[in-house]
Amino acid sequence: MLDFILFATLPYVVIAIELIVSIKRYFSNQYKFSSLSSEFLESKKLFWGSVPWHYGIIVVLLGHIFAFLFPAEILAWNQQPVRLIVLEVSALIFGLLAFIGLVMLIYRRATNARVRAVTTRMDIFVLLLLLVQVVSGIGIAVTMRWGSSWYAVAMVPYLKSLLTLSPNINFMAGMPWLVKLHVTNAFVLIGILPFTRLVHFLILPISYIWRPYQLIVWNYERRKIRNLEKKF
Amino acid sequence: MDIRSQVSMVFHLDKCIGCHTCSIACKNVWTDRKGAEYMWWNNVETKPGTGYPAKWENQEEYRGGWEKKGKGIELKGAGRYRGLKNIFHNPSLPVLDDYYEPWTYRYEDLFNAPEGEDQPTARTISLVTGEPMEVNAGPNWDDDLSGSPEYARKDPNLDVLNETQREAMFQVERLMMFYLPRICNHCLNPSCVASCPSGAIYKRGEDGVVLINQDKCRAWRMCVTACPYKKTYYNWNTGKSEKCVLCYPRLETGQAPACMHSCVGRIRYLGVTLYDADLIQEVASCDEEDIINKQREMILDPFDPKVIEAARANGIHDSVIESAQRSPVYKFVKQWKMALPLHAEYRTLPMLFYVPPLLPVMGSLTGDTYQHAMEQFFLGVEEMRVPIKYLASLFSVGNEGVIRDVLKKMMAIRFYRRAVSAKDFSMDEAYKMLKEVALDEESANAIYRLTSIAPFDERFVIPPMHREEAIELLRATETTKGDAGFGHREAPERI
Numbered sequence: 001m002l003d004f005i006l007f008a009t010l011p012y013v014v015i016a017i018e019l020i021v022s023i024k025r026y027f028s029n030q031y032k033f034s035s036l037s038s039e040f041l042e043s044k045k046l047f048w049g050s051v052p053w054h055y056g057i058i059v060v061l062l063g064h065i066f067a068f069l070f071p072a073e074i075l076a077w078n079q080q081p082v083r084l085i086v087l088e089v090s091a092l093i094f095g096l097l098a099f100i101g102l103v104m105l106i107y108r109r110a111t112n113a114r115v116r117a118v119t120t121r122m123d124i125f126v127l128l129l130l131l132v133q134v135v136s137g138i139g140i141a142v143t144m145r146w147g148s149s150w151y152a153v154a155m156v157p158y159l160k161s162l163l164t165l166s167p168n169i170n171f172m173a174g175m176p177w178l179v180k181l182h183v184t185n186a187f188v189l190i191g192i193l194p195f196t197r198l199v200h201f202l203i204l205p206i207s208y209i210w211r212p213y214q215l216i217v218w219n220y221e222r223r224k225i226r227n228l229e230k231k232f
Numbered sequence: 233m234d235i236r237s238q239v240s241m242v243f244h245l246d247k248c249i250g251c252h253t254c255s256i257a258c259k260n261v262w263t264d265r266k267g268a269e270y271m272w273w274n275n276v277e278t279k280p281g282t283g284y285p286a287k288w289e290n291q292e293e294y295r296g297g298w299e300k301k302g303k304g305i306e307l308k309g310a311g312r313y314r315g316l317k318n319i320f321h322n323p324s325l326p327v328l329d330d331y332y333e334p335w336t337y338r339y340e341d342l343f344n345a346p347e348g349e350d351q352p353t354a355r356t357i358s359l360v361t362g363e364p365m366e367v368n369a370g371p372n373w374d375d376d377l378s379g380s381p382e383y384a385r386k387d388p389n390l391d392v393l394n395e396t397q398r399e400a401m402f403q404v405e406r407l408m409m410f411y412l413p414r415i416c417n418h419c420l421n422p423s424c425v426a427s428c429p430s431g432a433i434y435k436r437g438e439d440g441v442v443l444i445n446q447d448k449c450r451a452w453r454m455c456v457t458a459c460p461y462k463k464t465y466y467n468w469n470t471g472k473s474e475k476c477v478l479c480y481p482r483l484e485t486g487q488a489p490a491c492m493h494s495c496v497g498r499i500r501y502l503g504v505t506l507y508d509a510d511l512i513q514e515v516a517s518c519d520e521e522d523i524i525n526k527q528r529e530m531i532l533d534p535f536d537p538k539v540i541e542a543a544r545a546n547g548i549h550d551s552v553i554e555s556a557q558r559s560p561v562y563k564f565v566k567q568w569k570m571a572l573p574l575h576a577e578y579r580t581l582p583m584l585f586y587v588p589p590l591l592p593v594m595g596s597l598t599g600d601t602y603q604h605a606m607e608q609f610f611l612g613v614e615e616m617r618v619p620i621k622y623l624a625s626l627f628s629v630g631n632e633g634v635i636r637d638v639l640k641k642m643m644a645i646r647f648y649r650r651a652v653s654a655k656d657f658s659m660d661e662a663y664k665m666l667k668e669v670a671l672d673e674e675s676a677n678a679i680y681r682l683t684s685i686a687p688f689d690e691r692f693v694i695p696p697m698h699r700e701e702a703i704e705l706l707r708a709t710e711t712t713k714g715d716a717g718f719g720h721r722e723a724p725e726r727i
Contacts, residue, residue, distance in 0.1 A: 034472060035450055035452065037452075037453055037466075039327070039453060040328055040468050043321075043325065046321055053320075054320040055320075114361055117360050117361045117362070207431065208315070208429040208430070214421070216435050216437045219702045221547075
């Protein structure tokens with residue numbers, strides 16, 4: 001029963017919350033969409049926290065997504081032990097990078113008076129959830145070899161069954177508790193995302209790459225409104 | 233030719249008395265809020281001095297503005313590559329301590345303290361943490377400290393002087409200072425706009441005011457780095473950047489911005505200039521020694537029939553062209569060539585111009601008497617207490633000739649007016665001086681009038697904003713009839 005709630009119900013609930021709340025907020029009140037940077041208040045420690053954290057977690061997340069999209073390729077790659085070791089070790093390195101960064105960020109938030117002044121209870125909650133996520137992920141990587149292979153075999157079909165709206169919890173039922181914790185915590189993170197500073201994840205400034213540098217905004221089209229030939 | 237209009241400003245530094253009334257007017261209207269206490273959209277600093285934030289002119293550290301790259305220009309410390317690369321941690325971002333930690337006093341202690349031997353005191357409290365703090369910096373901490381080692385001597389502009397010149401500047405008898413009030417320059421090639429990854433900053437087409445959309449700002453903080461004048465500020469409480477809005481709600485209703493309206497010395501002028509937007513890229517990327525002239529050439533003559541025709545074709549209203557013709561900024565910048573942009577070498581094409589100061593420069597001690605009249609008028613300019621090189625580093629990208637010309641003009645007008653009203657100076661000599669600076673009597677009188685006795689509506693020629701036309705594009709005017717009353721973010725509808 002608990003498995004059914006956690007792995008067949010919860011994912012739909014959190015995705016519904018995530019989509020509805022963030023879309024509604026995006027179109028009604030974008031003011032809340034901000035990365036809420038605190039670099040202005042404390043910069044030095046932030047460097048040692050934010051940079052490893054972001055690079056680490058981005059690579060690890062992309063790895064999860066890549067393996068989800070191309071499980072067969074991952075398995076093919078992993079057939080040679082050397083390649084498997086290379087993949088696992090580099091994944092672990094980025095996971096550890098994220099862990100070190102996160103610990104630094106938590107330490108900074110706890111000890112710097114100025115940063116504490118802009119810390120909400122939700123910020124602390126998010127940091128704890130992220131810590132659980134990263135620690136459980138590293139725990140899985142170290143104790144349950146080889147994650148990249150069994151993720152492709154056992155987890156990808158489960159996630160695909162979620163996507164096709166026919167959740168198959170059999171894949172999850174037999175998993176060790178650590179994996180269950182990792183997956184459940186991930187769902188919770190998705191669910192609270194629109195209520196936290198994590199929303200900056202949804203608004204990456206990608207269009208900056210192709211937009212022109214200068215932006216001019218007209219309140220109205222002058223030439224049209226003052227076209228003397230055309231009365232309006 | 234793509235003619236646009238720009239609301240631009242002139243600050244006449246010879247008249248600034250450093251009273252900070254402008255700063256206070258601005259603070260009370262715009263930045264008296266949590267997270268904005270440290271911001272001074274308008275600030276006044278003493279030169280030579282380090283300014284606010286400390287040493288903001290040192291672009292090796294803050295990396296603001298544009299730098300030349302090949303034939304074009306690129307942002308120095310932000311932009312597509314550097315900005316996105318540094319988005320997790322921006323190494324060139326000034327932090328709170330580069331400005332100052334805002335504070336207040338625990339006044340209630342004065343009333344609540346138990347009876348005792350000592351006078352109760354109101355302790356200093358940080359407005360960020362709420363904890364007691366030591367105050368050791370403020371927004372005008374270098375006020376009048378022109379000889380101080382901590383402030384004056386650390387002025388980045390002194391780098392252009394050699395050791396002897398620098399030492400000479402700080403001899404007690406030669407000490408000099410002047411005030412530099414600063415607001416956002418509402419540049420034509422704004423680096424803050426270019427640096428914003430989320431595209432939240434924009435320049436208004438109609439009047440050129442540069443604004444930050446608070447809904448779209450995502451706290452990537454690149455604008456703070458990119459603005460070489462450090463006139464975009466990060467609100468640590470809301471997680472949004474903010475900047476001077478040139479009091480656009482006041483401008484739209486025909487009022488002067490709060491800082492300008494309140495100016496005690498009447499040093500501020502505001503008016504429309506017409507410029508050719510097609511030239512922005514070219515002027516911003518030209519050789520350093522040409523920037524001052526080319527930017528001046530970009531500003532067009534509003535009396536020229538061709539310009540008027542092109543402006544009309546571009547949809548600029550006759551009333552705006554008419555106010556461009558009366559614009560005091562056009563006169564000071566283009567006609568008389570007396571007002572210069574601040575640090576044009578940052579290549580943002582700032583549209584706030586300064587008339588460099590003459591007074592502190594000309595004063596001298598003869599015996600016990602302080603005087604600023606010279607036997608040999610123009611020789612005086614050459615022997616000024618402040619090296620012209622220093623002023624040139626601020627206002628003319630190092631070109632001393634430009635500064636000398638302006639100061640000589642001011643000097644000539646001063647003597648001419650003295651000959652006219654006090655009559656203790658030979659009129660022939662005055663004419664000779666005017667001739668030397670290529671001014672006719674009419675212009676000299678016009679400059680004198682605008683400098684000294686111009687009333688409010690000559691100093692501030694605010695163009696009509698024509699919002700009544702803007703609304704007609706969106707909806708029929710009769711439907712807006714029921715809209716008066718409270719403002720709403722979302723439509724006030726029942727469920």
